[in-house]
Amino acid sequence: MTIQEKDIADHDAVIGVRELALNAAGASALRAAVRLGIAEEIGDRPVPTEELARALKVDAEVLGRLMRALAQHGVFTPTPEGHAHTSTSRLLREDDPNSLKHYVLWVTEPWTWELWPNLDEAARNGSGKFEEKYGADFFTHLHKVWPESAEVFNRAQTELSRLATNAVAEALDLRGVGTLADVAGGHGFTLATLLEKNPDLQGILLDLPPVVAEADSRLRVGGSLASRARVIGGDCLREIPVEADVYLFKNILEWADEKSVTALRNAAKAGRKDSRIFIITNMIDGSPEIKFTTGTDLLFLLNSDGRKHTTETITAVVRRAGLKVVNMQPVNSYLHLLEAGLPN
Ligand SMILES: C[S@@+](CC[C@H](N)C(=O)[O-])C[C@H]1O[C@@H](n2cnc3c(N)ncnc32)[C@H](O)[C@@H]1O
Known part of the structure; x- marks a missing residue:
């Protein structure tokens, strides 16, 4: 391994451990998304943060931060028109045939x-x-x-x-x-x-x-x-x-x-x-x-x-x-x- 390759490997290891240690943030964000009903509120049409916040009766700034964190895991995606579903976020909807809504709640109780x-x-x-x-x-x-x-x-x-x-x-x-x-x-x-x-x-x-x-x-x-x-x-x-x-x-x-x-x-x-x-x-x-x-x-x-x-x-x-x-x-x-x- 060259010095440069070792530096890259070391850097990847640092990123990996930092992210792993913060896994609770991802699990909590998923739980919050389910409990706030975000997946049910977003249908086939993207919804802007302000509109979503009004519908869910939550703080728009914090909702924006939550959606930003979730999007890093492929849960919802930002589009110019607002937040849209991904195949992952749809699993948080109760009406999805592969729904994992209660599984998410269960392992984060x-x-x-x-x-x-x-x-x-x-x-x-x-x-x-x-x-x-x-x-x-x-x-x-x-x-x-x-x-x-x-x-x-x-x-x-x-x-x-x-x-x-x-x-x-x-x-x-x-x-x-x-x-x-x-x-x-x-x-x-x-x-x-x-x-x-x-x-x-x-x-x-x-x-x-x-x-x-x-x-x-x-x-x-x-x-x-x-x-x-x-x-x-x-x-x-x-x-x-x-x-x-x-x-x-x-x-x-x-x-x-x-x-x-x-x-x-x-x-x-x-x-x-x-x-x-x-x-x-x-x-x-x-x-x-x-x-x-x-x-x-x-x-x-x-x-x-x-x-x-x-x-x-x-x-x-x-x-x-x-x-x-x-x-x-x-x-x-x-x-x-x-x-x-x-x-x-
Ligand atoms: C992990 S769940 C599995 C449920 C189901 N077999 C399935 O695959 O969906 C474990 C189940 O064991 C049941 N259980 C726990 N203790 C039990 C007992 N002593 N007698 C009968 N059922 C019990 C729970 O109520 C629960 O439904």
Whole structure:
């Protein structure tokens, strides 16, 4: 490397670290954009700052600064006529088919800012110590103390599921399957899609009672899929109270390992010998979307001593549950499908 090349590399490194250390500014700006409703206010026509500020009832000067910062990340773009949408900013609109509005809110909720500073402490003692700090496990605390955030969380899960749903439905070969139980299936978007795509399938949605109370309307009484769906409020760490041909765990076994082991054991207990267990999860070692997966991995460490898995760690969890991994395949650019079966 010449001296000049080294200078350029050093300079790039300085820029990289400065920007990385300020990532919270980008996340906060995204959150502010969602909470102010900027993406909903800008339609197909560019809107000048003053007009946008009037419509949103915000300070025009600060709004201009916020839009300028967002534009550096490709979120909205300045044009001579005013601020216009980009493909990125459109994802902040609730009516976009690929909307990530609630996902943005979820990963920037006030409680996340409380957790991030604990990362060095977690590295020292090998645990996020959420329960010690808050007096309850994450989901109990979320529903009891931050109920509005719980709703944001559930809607964020639906957004993420919607983005992956076609790939998931394609990867899961459910021909000949009578009943599928979606364990901790959230509001049931994935289950509803699977029922729509497999007309002979019966489905069971199991999740915590306050979550299934808001289940996808297609699955509830009077819904288009209600005759083939059962919705059950319960705790899969205590019991999975249904017999099914297939148990699906989508983005679930990312809790502390002992909880993931318990959930798998409960599925094995609930099922028959020929029932099948499918796990859909982000795999750190197989994911091209590695920044998303490793970032989520750290958040899970802090909120539940959970993790995103490598092939090795998920295989270990499956084994501890008395099962073995019989198949593993990619679903899309960030999810993998595994089948866990009884050892011979
Ligand atoms: C990361 S979300 C995944 C939701 C859904 N499977 C999906 O992919 O969209 C985790 C889900 O686990 C549920 N959950 C947490 N603890 C649970 C428990 N003990 N029993 C049943 N569900 C639980 C949450 O309410 C939430 O819906």
